[in-house]
Amino acid sequence: xxxxxxxxxxxxxxxxxxxxxxxxxxxxxxxxxxxxxxxxxxxxxxxxxxxxxxxxxxxxxxxxxxxxxxxxxxxxxxxxxxxxxxxxxxxxxxxxxxxxxxxxxxxxxxxxxxxxxxxxxxxxxxxxxxxxxxxxxxxxxxxxxxxxxxxxxxxxxxxxxxxxxxxxxxxxxxxxxxxxxxxxxxxxxxxxxxxxxxxxxxxxxxxxxxxxxxxxxxxxxxxxxxxxxxxxxxxxxxxxxxxxxxxxxxxxxxxxxxxxxxxxxxxxxxxxxxxxxxxxxxxxxxxxxxxxxxxx
Numbered sequence: 424x425x426x427x428x429x430x431x432x433x434x435x436x437x438x439x440x441x442x443x444x445x446x447x448x449x450x451x452x453x454x455x456x457x458x459x460x461x462x463x464x465x466x467x468x469x470x471x472x473x474x475x476x477x478x479x480x481x482x483x484x485x486x487x488x489x490x491x492x493x494x495x496x497x498x499x500x501x502x503x504x505x506x507x508x509x510x511x512x513x514x515x516x517x518x519x520x521x522x523x524x525x526x527x528x529x530x531x532x533x534x535x536x537x538x539x540x541x542x543x544x545x546x547x548x549x550x551x552x553x554x555x556x557x558x559x560x561x562x563x564x565x566x567x568x569x570x571x572x573x574x575x576x577x578x579x580x581x582x583x584x585x586x587x588x589x590x591x592x593x594x595x596x597x598x599x600x601x602x603x604x605x606x607x608x609x610x611x612x613x614x615x616x617x618x619x620x621x622x623x624x625x626x627x628x629x630x631x632x633x634x635x636x637x638x639x640x641x642x643x644x645x646x647x648x649x650x651x652x653x654x655x656x657x658x659x660x661x662x663x664x665x666x667x668x669x670x671x672x673x674x675x676x677x678x679x680x681x682x683x684x685x686x687x688x689x690x691x692x693x694x695x696x697x698x699x700x701x702x703x704x705x706x707x708x709x710x711x712x713x714x715x716x717x718x719x
Contacts, residue, residue: 443595444474449544449545450474450546453479455617457698459498464549475530476504477519477523479508479510479559480495481554482509483507484693484697485698491507506522513565520589523590527544543585544589546593548593553616553617554617614628615691625684625687628683633657633660637660643696650663662677
């Protein structure tokens with residue numbers, strides 16, 4: 424399954440980000456905790472040199488605790504401030520103001536030496552489509568400050584949002600890179616819903632997910648849907664899911680398209696358990712054992 428996607432508005436957004444980043448002190452980057460490396464834009468590190476950095480592992484409640492711990496350690500070793508959050512839950516965001524202060528400590532001290540006191544920290548919120556940026560901003564601001572949606576690309580332009588006297592946020596559209604050098608990255612993002620389903624073949628995508636899950640989480644599909652995994656090919660597993668969940672076509676036969684949508688929705692909604700799709704490179708072997716999130 425070959426995945427290529429780069430809408431024209433993203434090229435424009437990247438150019439705008441290069442200009443806007445001159446105005447900010449801190450980059451708050453949201454990644455999907457289930458695939459933190461794949462859901463990062465590789466341009467951000469280059470664009471954000473010299474700025475404070477905060478990485479938010481969003482949807483941490485859907486990832487395994489082993490995965491969350493491994494990725495927190497990984498990013499902290501690179502000098503980033505890191506927090507696990509569920510952007511839908513305001514309670515998980517309570518500590519962010521303090522973490523922002525920590526991430527911008529050098530900037531605050533520099534301002535103080537210059538006699539500049541109480542200047543608001545200007546932060547840019549970035550992340551690839553559908554990673555939860557708008558939901559985070561709305562929860563963090565305590566009001567519907569940014570549009571939200573369950574489809575990639577809802578945020579089309581930049582907007583400043585004043586939270587309080589200490590922090591101002593700059594929202595930006597989600598950005599993906601022009602092509603995926605590693606197709607496994609594209610697949611993971613497609614599994615997570617970061618790529619618009621309307622341009623993908625859902626049957627093929629669900630089949631790829633079946634293949635991934637039977638290798639990394641053997642027995643999971645059998646437990647959830649009553650499938651017989653051993654010896655079954657991916658599309659055969661989809662047919663089994665269709666049969667077990669009564670996804671039938673008019674005139675007979677199994678509706679694998681309905682089964683594909685069911686499987687993808689169950690995975691994205693956490694109904695299959697807390698699953699981490701990838702671990703940091705140095706703990707890849709460990710990830711093979713723990714990426715199913717059996718701590719759910």
